[in-house]
Amino acid sequence: MSEKIRLGVIGCGQFMSRQHIQTIARSENLSLYYLADQDRQRLEQVSSFYKPNKTTTQWRDVVEDPDVDILVAGIVPKFHPDIVKAALEKRKPIYVEKPLSENLFDGKAIQELSDQYDVPVAVGFNRRFAPVTQYMKKAFQSADRPITIFYRICDDDRIRPPSQNWKKQDRLLIEIVHIFDLLYYLIQAEPVSVYAVESRFNDALITIKFSDNSNATILSSSWGSLAQPKERLEAILDRASMEMDDFVEVRSYGKTGLSAKQCFPGRAYDRCDNSHVEAFAADGWAAMLKMRQFYYRAMQESGVLEDSSNMRAWENAKELLGAPPVPQVNYTSDKGWGIALEEFCERVIEKEKPANAGPVDSNRTIACAIAARNSIETGKPVVLSQSDWTV
Ligand SMILES: NC(=O)c1ccc[n+]([C@@H]2O[C@H](COP(=O)([O-])OP(=O)(O)OC[C@H]3O[C@@H](n4cnc5c(N)ncnc54)[C@H](O)[C@@H]3O)[C@@H](O)[C@H]2O)c1
Secondary structure, three states: OOOOOEEEEEEHHHHHHHHHHHHHHHOEEEEEEEEEOOOHHHHHHHHHHOOOOEEEHHHHHHHHOOOEEEEEEOOOOOHHHHHHHHHOOOOOOOOEEEOOOOOHHHHHHHHHHHHOOOEEEEEHHHHOOOOOHHHHHHHHHHHHOEEEEEEEEEEEHHHHHHHHHHHHOOOHHHOOHHHHHHHHHHOOOOOOEEEEEEEEEEEEEEEEEEEEEEEEEEEEEEEOOOOOOOOOEEEEOOOEEOOOOOOOEEEEEEOOOOOOOOEEEEEOOOOOOOOOHHHHHHHHHHHHHHHHHHHHHHHHHHHOOOOOOOOHHHHHHHOOOOOOOOOOHHHOOOOOOOHHHHHHHHHHHHHOOOOOHHHHHHHHHHHHHHHHHHHHOOOOOEEEOHHHHHH
């Protein structure tokens, strides 16, 4: 590629500044051309380090700039549909963070516009691109059906600062859409029904049946412990089985065609202690556990877990995390963020079809999230049909 692809980025909050902006800054093919955030102080802070050509507090400026080749957006999700529709009206490809929309009405409108104008939209279901997922996929592809899966994804949401209170809303929509997509991607069959129960808000079990008779149960909770690795998959693959821990280790039993144990390196971050990258490659789950427990102690002893609105507690946490600090613990394993964005941008510029999840995939996950919430409210399973998420 002779010239770099000029990206217009909307949002430079916690996730965007650590993931997509760092991916762009490291890439040989991508350049951070335009950066927007409504919070001027935040915008200046991030810009002073990553030095975009242009900045603005108005996201529409970025969409309308003729020199921007591709848009990347991730702010508070309620704004995503307007940004994506505006991008499509300008015929600009866009990579948007999950959730693309909070309802199927907006999701289907975006699907229609993207098809009508033949302009690609990628949704940030990065787990598809995680090295661990690509590795597990080989065993899923060769396994006879049905497959049975248990997936745990748990957080402690006391860690969220007040500016991120929006992340404490329904995690089915905000977080579990990732897992609905990952299960679809691994099983390669459509979901046909959902049954869910909730012990208390955001503390749930969700069971999904797929069209090939496979079943998956997700344990989703915001009431977990930071000290425990966040995600785990267990799969029964017809006289064989597999366990995956937090995107750093996969163990295989029986004829999966994979080695008994495989560990994966972590992801590195600017201005951080990146010793976890090699530690995960060498020791997988055990190294992740050590990292989690260190991080948990820092958040506990600093007072953040007691009161995340206390700025003094965050200062204490900074000191306890070291200099340079260890990165935010949920980002330490490689969940495919960088590869997902690079794949989209490079394919789009070459006028090829990107392998990323698109609007239909997003709508499938929104349909699952809505069905799970309905099931919790009614106590009954909810039947799904492909017409729920396709135009
Ligand atoms: N793929 C993943 O693994 C992953 C992980 C975390 C977050 N996310 C997604 O990334 C997105 C951003 O998350 P975050 O952690 O950066 O959130 P955040 O709350 O830290 O930051 C949000 C930013 O958006 C800005 N903003 C809000 N409304 C705006 C508007 N109208 N115009 C311009 N800027 C506006 C805020 O000023 C803030 O800087 C969300 O959609 C979230 O779901 C994805």
